Amino acid sequence: MPQPDQTRHLVTAVPGPRSLAMQAERDAHLADGLGRTLPVFVERAGGGIVEDVDGNRFVDLASGIAVTSVGASHPEVARRVAEQVERFTHTCFLVTQYEGFVEVAAALNRLTPGEHAKKTALFSTGAEAVENAVKIARVHTGRPAVVVLGHAYHGRTLLTMSMTAKNVPYKEGFGPFAPEVYRAPSPYPFRWPSGPEHAAAEALAALRELVVSQIGAHHVAAIVVEPIQGEGGFVVPPPGYLAGVAELAAEHGIVLVADEIQTGLGRTGAMFACDHEGIVPDLVTTAKALGGGMPLAAVTGRAEIMDAVPAGGLGGTYSGNPVACAAALGALEAIEREGLVERAREIEAAVLPRLQALVGQVPVVGEARGRGAMLAVELVRPGTDEPAPEVARAVAAACAQQGVLTLVCGTFGNVIRLLPPLVISPELLADGIDVLVAAITEAAGADAAA
Structure with missing residues (x-):
């Protein structure tokens, strides 16, 4: 058609x-x-x-x-999907492998911020990617706590719903929620009480107090942030805030997770929104634009962190479905070529x-x-x-x-x-x-x- x-x-x-x-x-x-x-x-x-x-x-x-x-x-997405459907629609990569999964992972390892050694795991939805990023961070650090921001949106599963800030419609009536999720104020410039010029410094001070004094930094596995908040209102953080978060995380051995599910792959005028601030996260989650309309998500990050989880600890029946991988390769080609x-x-x-x-x-x-x-x-x-x-x-x-x-x-x-x-x-x-x-x-x- x-x-x-x-x-x-x-x-x-x-x-x-x-x-x-x-x-x-x-x-x-x-x-x-x-x-x-x-x-x-x-x-x-x-x-x-x-x-x-x-x-x-x-x-x-x-x-x-x-x-x-x-x-x-998009013609390239449609072509690749049609070709893959004729070959096979599914095998489960954890049972019998296929090239498309590896090709998508290699592309994400190349495109995500930073020149360090990276590895990728593919999933089906953005919420899955966020959940798995937390799992990986917890195994790598041996710590339980996860810190997120006000106005955050990370998904609708039990853990990601707990990480999401907005109550209606995402949380109302669905509790009790997952434990060990803590929330720091978001530096929302338009709504910062003392004015936008103070948002970065004061929000960073509140984050540091939460991590160091209230939770204990040695208990924190990950800080998960959207480089631009999506469902929370397209909130662009003030200059210096993300760099301050990265510095705090590095200081205490905390895994910095950038949730780039909505912002990633060109949407913000950079391949990833972190690129605007020169931030190199430890883990990056992608979904949405990745699959060109097919359900596909990923966690990409430092090889030593990604490899902390032993074989069998990651995956799922549909994770990295071959048809979705074919669509992703078409979408990524279009983003770069066009x-x-x-x-x-x-x-x-x-x-x-x-x-x-x-x-x-x-x-x-x-x-x-x-x-x-x-x-x-x-x-x-x-x-x-x-x-x-x-x-x-x-x-x-x-x-x-x-x-x-x-x-x-x-x-x-x-x-x-x-x-x-x-x-x-x-x-x-x-x-x-x-x-x-x-x-x-x-x-x-x-x-x-x-």
């Missing part, structure tokens, strides 16, 4: 009649706990467009939550100034921030920094009605996040941002009238 036309086009109301009918079937057969952002059903997708079963074409500013960075049907890291920087240059221009002009816009093609607008009640989640929901809904797919995030549900495919055309991107800016402006007027 060819990719959809790369233009926004609406032929019905959103959702259309076929999507509404399918929605009724969904409601009859699926658990209510499976949420949805936009109640449409997709017929095809590619480039910067998602086309639904009613023929409506949406500008994709979500990328399946940063998964389809090379587009949802210059998508540079394209992410071009997206930032085109979009972020337009969003920042709203600050001070549109009273509901508190801040515009981000790096590369990981950008966000935080919405507040006029004249305050009080979160305005109802405005964020209204903006996202208005964009959807005009054929633009956006996502809401943030601990307070008040952030519009933008994750366009890195292959989106400049014209389509500009069209989508036009709609977004108009929706924010209109929502500000409605909020003032209310």
Whole structure:
């Protein structure tokens, strides 16, 4: 099937009649706990467009939550997947091995930060990768404790849910949670009580006190950080903070884990977000964009740390599935060959100034921030920094009605996040941002009238 036309086009109301009918079937057969952002059903997708079963074409500013960075049907990904499916779909790498697993690991060993000797283990989901990074760190150090940050998101399993900060919808009613997980304040510049200029130093002081005085550094196996926080609101740490975390970890023999599941593989205008700060983590977790739309995740890190776990201690039935590995090799080739890291920087240059221009002009816009093609607008009640989640929901809904797919995030549900495919055309991107800016402006007027 060819990719959809790369233009926004609406032929019905959103959702259309076929999507509404399918929605009724969904409601009859699926658990209510499976949420949805936009109640449409997709017929095809590619480039910067998602086309639904009613023929409506949406500008994709979500990328399946940063998964389809090379587009949802990149020809190289599709070709490699089709070839692999014809050969075999599964053997379990722990039973009989195949080359694709090794090739993906070798690529990640080459691309992740640092020139030291590295090794990689492949898994299926981001949460699996984070859990296994913690397992590896605990075996390597012989210590139990894990330190994470406020506003963090690391997954939905028992351990990663415990590491995640936001209660609703990720934790409400699901306790008791995993032990030995400790939380330090996140240096959230826009919301730091004494001002953004103090965020790095004061957050580092709080982290040091937690690690050294409250837990005891000799009990801490790992500090796990997102170099840019994702679900927590696309929070970019202030300069110097990540370097301070790395220094603290190294001082006490603590494994520094960079959760690059959303930020990695070109999304932020560097191959990995740690590269912006010159940070070399001990372990890096990847997923999302890695598989080009197929479920694949990885832990990559210092060889001596990765080898701490004895044979049989890592893995899973589907870990590093051969079809997912084939897709990953296609996605990685596209990222490098097509210059998508540079394209992410071009997206930032085109979009972020337009969003920042709203600050001070549109009273509901508190801040515009981000790096590369990981950008966000935080919405507040006029004249305050009080979160305005109802405005964020209204903006996202208005964009959807005009054929633009956006996502809401943030601990307070008040952030519009933008994750366009890195292959989106400049014209389509500009069209989508036009709609977004108009929706924010209109929502500000409605909020003032209310």
